Amino acid sequence: MSRCMPLSKEIPPMKDLTSDNITENVKILNNQTSSPRVRYVFDRLVSHVHDFVRETCLSTEEWQAGIDFLTAAGQISNELRSEMTLLSDTLGVSLLVDAINHPRHGKATEGTVLGPFHTHDAPVAESGYVLHEDQEAAKLLVLCSVQDTSGEPVADVVCDVWEGDAYGFYDVQNPNRIRPDGRALLRTNKEGKFHFTAVVPVPYPIPMDGPVGKMLTLLKRHPNRPGHIHFMLRKAGYDNLITALYPRGDPYETSDPVFGVKESLVVDLGTVNDQISRAYNVPVGTKMLKYDFVLVPEQEARELRAKRAEEAVKNLDFDVDLMDGLPVLAVD
Amino acid sequence: MSRCMPLSKEIPPMKDLTSDNITENVKILNNQTSSPRVRYVFDRLVSHVHDFVRETCLSTEEWQAGIDFLTAAGQISNELRSEMTLLSDTLGVSLLVDAINHPRHGKATEGTVLGPFHTHDAPVAESGYVLHEDQEAAKLLVLCSVQDTSGEPVADVVCDVWEGDAYGFYDVQNPNRIRPDGRALLRTNKEGKFHFTAVVPVPYPIPMDGPVGKMLTLLKRHPNRPGHIHFMLRKAGYDNLITALYPRGDPYETSDPVFGVKESLVVDLGTVNDQISRAYNVPVGTKMLKYDFVLVPEQEARELRAKRAEEAVKNLDFDVDLMDGLPVLAVD
Structure with a gap:
């Protein structure tokens, strides 16, 4: 009676996730994507959103206010208002x-x-x-x-x-x-x-x-x-x-x-x-x-952007490569 | 013919904001709030969202995709779907x-x-x-x-x-x-x-x-x-x-x-x-x-939460106080 698809890929078992290990486990699931750029953007997104929650010890009421705020922002938007x-x-x-x-x-x-x-x-x-x-x-x-x-x-x-x-x-x-x-x-x-x-x-x-x-x-x-x-x-x-x-x-x-x-x-x-x-x-x-x-000229702008991107990521505490001028996680 | 209110509070002049100084300037405006907790939550929010953008060198197209994604998430929501x-x-x-x-x-x-x-x-x-x-x-x-x-x-x-x-x-x-x-x-x-x-x-x-x-x-x-x-x-x-x-x-x-x-x-x-x-x-x-x-019991849970909050923020690289069990920026 299940509507589920069979598991298509082996991923390490995860259970009993806590404040200490949830972040790496979310990344393990997200890293299944084939796009290095998507992988990097979600890696940074998950890190920062989780760190925000941890550093603020975000309360359930504050979290709910955030959910309601973003939902309302979407709902008041239309073709002529963003x-x-x-x-x-x-x-x-x-x-x-x-x-x-x-x-x-x-x-x-x-x-x-x-x-x-x-x-x-x-x-x-x-x-x-x-x-x-x-x-x-x-x-x-x-x-x-x-x-x-x-x-x-x-x-x-x-x-x-x-x-x-x-x-x-x-x-x-x-x-x-x-x-x-x-x-x-x-x-x-x-x-x-x-x-x-x-x-x-x-x-x-x-x-x-x-x-x-x-x-x-x-x-x-x-x-x-x-x-x-x-x-x-x-x-x-x-x-x-x-x-x-x-x-x-x-x-x-x-x-x-x-x-x-x-x-x-x-x-x-x-x-x-x-x-x-x-x-x-x-x-x-x-x-x-x-x-x-x-x-x-577009070419000059592209080169300048890539140069600035290189400078922007050189002091991060993880290794990054540039792909099409945009940062991605370095492959070992 | 202006519909504007007069400036109610002195804030330092800001102009010519760049990738390097936008974050502190957004915080100067946000810090006008009278609530220490709101100030802290927005301080961390702005830091993390800006760092996310800087670390990814988020492209204009990716930014637009994010805006569209969040808008669509709000719009598909209703009383029975979040x-x-x-x-x-x-x-x-x-x-x-x-x-x-x-x-x-x-x-x-x-x-x-x-x-x-x-x-x-x-x-x-x-x-x-x-x-x-x-x-x-x-x-x-x-x-x-x-x-x-x-x-x-x-x-x-x-x-x-x-x-x-x-x-x-x-x-x-x-x-x-x-x-x-x-x-x-x-x-x-x-x-x-x-x-x-x-x-x-x-x-x-x-x-x-x-x-x-x-x-x-x-x-x-x-x-x-x-x-x-x-x-x-x-x-x-x-x-x-x-x-x-x-x-x-x-x-x-x-x-x-x-x-x-x-x-x-x-x-x-x-x-x-x-x-x-x-x-x-x-x-x-x-x-x-x-x-x-x-x-x-609620009291036990509250005490445990405050204790964990204290542990969670003790290794941050800025000073934090606890107010009603929740972190706020320390006042000098």
């Missing part, structure tokens, strides 16, 4: 993953957190596009160029831009959203340039109505992100750049709840003069943001 | 939490994992209750006693028992479930005894249709739990006992995917003879399980 990303962002994990995967390259534009508000339905648009439907909002002319590390302009870069509105709300936070607003997929021209009209970014609280909001409240942390505009620049042969630009002087510039602000991404806004007004067809006196992005 | 608990079980975390919160006490019955199938709607029943509606299943007479560590019987213990059916399915796995089956809330009599009729437990695969199933497949782990009956014994003044009994000889006895089997919980089944048949009104030849549970 609470788990927000959790990663507010614990500094997203910034860390970005720092590891896109290590600082002398000339290149720094990356920062993607955030939970990126979508895949932004309209394809031409330079000059007005990002927001709101006619009353304070406008911002955004003039950008994209070059490579040797200073050459890069044409045909897909420039995915997104931004909250004049109140700091993203379109996906509007329960009546019927189409994207505050988003566009632009493209650099032959001179590597693109431009659009945004609204002047304002600071805004990250969503506080879910489990992450409860966590920030428990930790007495403020939820306010400094105002910014998101950019994701993609072209085959170049390292994907996910970044954001922050107008200088925001009250939350140095206490960002998702740790995304970098000095090189803080920008002074200018003002549109007569000449620019005529060239871009926006009123004189409109606020203006100019930025020159620098992309890294 | 995929996050199953994740904790299959990574050995639940067993570890149980071992820490209910440390082995010489005379007492050992605990084991609660599992994801406990519910709060079991019917209150009298000794002699037949757990399953299935008339055809192989029956098992279960005769239990409950005593304290000095050997005295304990009356009025609430005995929450639950079990899968003859095919290894729990009632909550039946999409057409209209009421509990295979569950009961019994109570010990003045002699500390209770009994009921179960079905002979069979091994069964844990649910493989969710993210945890995908994880086990990736890790080439079998999903089959050895057959067992769950018990949760509660009485004010005694440490809550969550445990299970495993008939000896199951093919999966030493490779349990949730690491729950302990030798002291493996039982030899007997057979009902004439005398027992008359006493309990079950046919001669029915399989029989006898077990004597031993509960620990």
